[in-house]
Amino acid sequence: MESVVGTAGVLIPPPGYMEGVRALCDKNGIMFIADEVMAGFGRTGKWFAFQHFNVTPDLITFAKGSNSGYVPVGGVIISDPIAATFNERVFPGGLTYSGHPLAAASIVASIDAMKEEGIVENAAHIGEDILGPGLRDLAERHPVIGEARGLGVFWALDLVSNRETREPLAPYGGTSPAMAELGAEIKKRGALPFMNFNRLHVVPPCTITDAEAQEGLAILDEAFAVIDKHYTG
Ligand SMILES: Cc1ncc(COP(=O)(O)O)c(C=O)c1O
Structure with missing residues (x-):
């Protein structure tokens, strides 16, 4: 496993x-x-x-x-x-x-x-001090983020159209206009997203700096602001 x-x-x-x-x-x-x-x-x-x-x-x-x-x-x-x-x-x-x-x-x-x-220590620090708090903050402010979870530099966001029912923003095995728009908005701002069905994975290199991680979070924040309109819950 x-x-x-x-x-x-x-x-x-x-x-x-x-x-x-x-x-x-x-x-x-x-x-x-x-x-x-x-x-x-x-x-x-x-x-x-x-x-x-x-x-x-x-x-x-x-x-x-x-x-x-x-x-x-x-x-x-x-x-x-x-x-x-x-x-x-x-x-x-x-x-x-x-x-x-x-x-x-x-x-x-x-x-x-x-x-x-100190690369492993850096990955732990980025998770604890930058990505963890940053992604949880995004989840509080953007309703489409149903859950943010991860450790170190290994994170995923579950995207939903309804937080109560946890209706996925794209069906299992497929995609949706909302997910396609999210990917386009992230790319437009210079980051390359990895998306799987209704999830966005946030998995930068273990060598990422604080400033780079913050830059990535700012890009996600702007992209989510564009697709929040797809939330129907
Ligand atoms: C978790 C996991 N296990 C195994 C593999 C396969 O590894 P390899 O191609 O080195 O055999 C991969 C490849 O992507 C993987 O992500």
Whole structure:
């Protein structure tokens, strides 16, 4: 499972959920694989998103953030007990480019730079001090924002035409004139939105500065002012 689900809506597990999954896995002999491809390497304001919870996965999959995409790479971190299995027998797997030295070096260099430059701390700060308060403020002032949720530099806004019924501003699997207008208004002002059905994702780089995040929030504020007219609730 993704520790914080990404493309499907930046869904943060409620208190106790991850711990419950871990307990079920332990009880039934199931591997707990944390997919940290999107949430890992700083995005949620911790090195790994599962670290927001009281769990230890058996395997952690990673890719994108591990080297900021400088060269294509992905990998799996294997817990000690599972790794020990392969002290006794050969790991029966092979990939054309496994352990590619250039890709591996790009991860080491990226981790070094992230530590030296405090990138994970920056992502946490941006979430706590700029994006979190800023997006919640937008949600208070723009009725179409039904919910703002996220951690670090990993946020999504659920857009609704009615806050009470939570009627989505675009149907599941589709779009709507309101969503298309929102995207156009954001682009017009120089930002590139990621939208999925009735959601706007706010997922800037972990290196974003306070001023850039504030600039982004100001663009969203103006764009939402244009589409508030689509609120019918
Ligand atoms: C959460 C998540 N898991 C897995 C993948 C697939 O990663 P890869 O293409 O490195 O196998 C992606 C790719 O977008 C992803 O976002």
